[in-house]
Amino acid sequence: MPADLAVIGLGHLGLPLVQAAVAAGIDTVGYDTDPRPCAELRAGRTPVEGPLTASDIRRMLSGGFRPTTSAAELGRVRTAVICSPTPLGPDRTVDLTALGDAARALAARLRPHTTVLLESAVPPGTTESFLRPLLEEGSGLTAGRDFHLACSPSRLDPGNRTHTYASTPKVIGGLTPACTESAAAFYGRLTDKVVRARGPREAEMTKVLETNFRHVNIALVNEMAVACHDLGVDLWDVIRCAETKPFGFHPFRPGPGVGGHGVPVDPGTLPYSGRTPGHPLRMVSLAQEINERMPRYVIQRCATLLNEHGKSVRGARVLLLGVTYKPDSADQEAAPAREIATRLMDMGAQIGYHDPHVLDWRVRELPVPRADSLYEAAAAADLTVLLQQHRTYDLQGLAVKAQLLLDTRGATPAGAAHRL
Incomplete structure (x- = not known):
């Protein structure tokens, strides 16, 4: 069954986004290459340490959230948000391996007019110099013309009861003005305020x-x-x-x-x-x-x-x-x-x-x-x-x-x- 949103990466970034999307009435599928978090989620348990409880997970599932390891689901959505982990590697630089894997899985099934958003913490230039080529090469589509591409880094503060997902302004930088507006239209359903950056690097x-x-x-x-x-x-x-x-x-x-x-x-x-x-x-x-x-x-x-x-x-x-x-x-x-x-x-x-x-x-x-x-x-x-x-x-x-x-x-x- 098609969904409005695919969240790629069901970790400390992806799950709070799923929670906010489901609360806003957005039909959401969650994709992860690792079967363990999907199995935990389907059983009503949280797979990561953090503020989400088992009861939160059960509410998300009852609200229509569907965790899956099937990449075919990525070709049926209007918006895809990449929340892959980007830890520091042994050389103290950011490891983009998981982000690359997510991009290739999405690119193989990317449809025209889809909005692709990046929430992972990445160095400046990653959206344009790393993510964009992977998406274009794998899909045969052109970013900014055939599909929208934007970066909106996560601003989560786990456990903070004052500054929630909805009350924290979301910064958005699109590849083109149309990309920015498409991203703003999506995040406008989840947060009280969106802030438009000049572009992805900003x-x-x-x-x-x-x-x-x-x-x-x-x-x-x-x-x-x-x-x-x-x-x-x-x-x-x-x-x-x-x-x-x-x-x-x-x-x-x-x-x-x-x-x-x-x-x-x-x-x-x-x-x-x-x-x-x-x-x-x-x-x-x-x-x-x-x-x-x-x-x-x-x-x-x-x-x-x-x-x-x-x-x-x-x-x-x-x-x-x-x-x-x-x-x-x-x-x-x-x-x-x-x-x-x-x-x-x-x-x-x-x-x-x-x-x-x-x-x-x-x-x-x-x-x-x-x-x-x-x-x-x-x-x-x-x-x-x-x-x-x-x-x-x-x-x-x-x-x-x-x-x-x-x-x-x-x-x-x-x-x-x-x-x-």
Whole structure:
């Protein structure tokens, strides 16, 4: 049965789009080359860690959503949105393999007048220099003439109850003005506001700027955290005071590292496009270096605190609280908890964890013991480290029970714990 929309890639980008489309009454089919997410979805279960629950999935299915591994479904839709993962590869550049596979599957069945949209996070130039040739070669059609092509990078903030899919403006950059308007007509059914970029590269660069803005500012405040600790200054009070300034300042807060699906991208170091300027963004590179250093700094603070209380890291019982990258979410993508646990284990510590959203956690493929009773585990541990401040944690009560508490998020009351 034909559908209005095909979402290609049923992961952390594709499923929220499916949810929004079904809620808007759009007949939607979801395509993924991996049979596992499709099987999970058809059984009413969510295949990825994130804000969507099993009940959300069941509502989507009852609303007409059809997950499939049959690429034939792609030739029956008016709009196709590519939400393939684009992780960093071993060389720290964006891996476009999954995007290429999705493009080839769609191209073989692409019909005239279809609108093709790209939501995956990609470097500037990808829509025109990478996606467009694959679609044209595989279909025999011409983008901008026979079918519409546009980029509209995802702006999801998983678990955010204030800024939902509908209330977050959607940036759209089409290959031609007609492509932009076709994309705007589609997204206008899902969101309250669409923002038209000059073209695909401007839309792609918008995502790069937004992600790099976050990483650079987190790096700045992470460096401030280290400096303030060395100087005996309460950084958290400094931030509280600074954020009262009504202009020229936006508050960011330090932490044990930076996680999430959005990665800092330096378009000047990407070799696939001949038009890449070749001038690396030094600020972005430095920010990445600083943020990647934070797990090691947390380990240093752990060792110092234990030593000050007459204990060694070797043999110490360390309880890690919150192993996800965001509060009140099960998503562990790039969360610093795993590196911190690995380093502590290498130093001989006995690691346990507690997280209300993660019932099974593994480091180096080995299960980490999960605390059933949070307060009892904190009282028994030589050191408790708060890595993520889930809403369910009573931090004041925890500070009373824990022998020694390191708060990497500044979430405990002043004086109740050692803060980053």
